Amino acid sequence: MNELNFVAQHDDMRLDQMISCVIEAYSRSSARELIKKGLVKVDGKVGKPSTIVAVGQQITAIIPEHQKTSLQPQKIELSVIYEDESLIVIDKPAGLSVHPGPGHPDGTLVNAVMALCPDITGVGEENRPGIVHRLDMDTSGVIVVAKDDRSHRALSDQFKNRTVTKKYVALVDGNMDQKKAIIDGPIGRDPHDRKKMAIVENGRDAKTEYTVTERFAQFDCLGVKPKTGRTHQIRVHLCSVGHPV
Template sequence: MTEDKKQIVTVQDDDGTRLDVWLTEALQDDDVEISRSQVQTLLQNGFVTGPRDRVKASDKVVPGEVYTVVLPEPEPFEVAAEDIPVDIVYEDEHVVVVNKPRGLVVHPGAGNLTGTLVNGLVGKGIRLSRLGGAMRPGVVHRIDKDTSGLLVLAKTDLAYHRLSEQFREHSITRLYRAIVHGNLQHDTGIIDAPIGRDPQNRQRMAVREAGKSAVSHFRVLERFGKYTYLELRLETGRTHQIRVHMAYIGFPLAGDPVYGPRHTLPIKGQALHAATLGFAHPDTAESLFFTIEVPEDMRRLLGLLEAAGNFGT
């Protein structure tokens, strides 16, 4: 077992929470998703040590306690090459920029090993950096399955390192287009609210004081009575960031099945599109900037809203 597979976590303010519940939350980050049953297996097999000789799932945590978790090496995995259409916007020996359609998962994961964008790229003979891991080769950032638009993947280890550094430094330009519920009166604004796992629902994220810093900027493009068309710029890239932030301020994305209302505009998934992506080329440092128009389904919604003036009233 290698040292980099070990995580040390400290209880902050979760006094009295069951250990398995608390660890499931504490071990989550933007790159790792772990279930409560997986945590319970780790506890049962001695991969978790703490302040007591033997730690159990039902133990109640106390602020200040420190736990060490050893995450076993994952089973060997090779991404399957598949004939999946991929819209390549730009490619050279270091990077590939793609326009991902709504409904396509970016990379394989537990219970979802095939049918992803990465499978399609491998099927085209594109070799991606292995630094992202066996299931995430070349993946330095993601967009949700039901979000469309631009993302860049690293083909070389140099590209992976340098693109990852740009994301850490927040020097990447990422502009999104979104249709949200409600008439947003402010023409521009900044949402600065930390995001973490929702303790009540493991499939959701939420604004939480103990979450990670998250900052989103918005600008109104057009108003349609009960809906607003926005451009959003991300400073950070937390899971579901735009979806969580807009719901938090009372303007959830149209079509969002997780954070939005049940009755919404006719679109499969949230009306969110990663329209613009800019970064410094990892080898030449040349400034690369790409913009792609919103997909047909969002164009159709905008046409309905323009024609009706207040569609859905």
């Protein structure tokens, strides 16, 4: 069990909503279950999912440790772009999750890489061995996977320090008003649908640069460079300006 303590920063918010906002891994329903088990207190008193929290109140949540996942190698066809003794570079197809998660416990890129590189099991995090960055399930593109601890540390530092340049290609609905611009808008969980991300007032800072590379009658093809790394950032930002992917 892990204990999380924080002070409420918003007025008139339900306790289950606040927990799901603060703990990104928790949806509204999972936050509700946590509260029903008596694991969340407001100013020292056990709260209810419907408890209305005020700014300044002390919230204490006991977070159960996640059960260890039993990852298994799976033979899944992958397109390997490059490989040496330190890393393997894969062309991830759309529709393939990078690592196990809710709704897809197996059949992921990690399971496939474990079959290709058996020694990768103990590299990095337990449920995502070798992974130093990710792509959304519905996004295709290049994934770099570390094959040993030294490479994992070095690659992780490069992505953390943003010395790696990420470039994306996106086909969007309609024509952009500007051929080149930066979309700047904070991103967080959609208060109306906790499974989605959206532009929200108290979200995390996010910036996306785009350039129109080809223009069609009803679509634009963009070269996109995210300046930050928020979940679903490109899709959220482009949708926010009226041109969804």
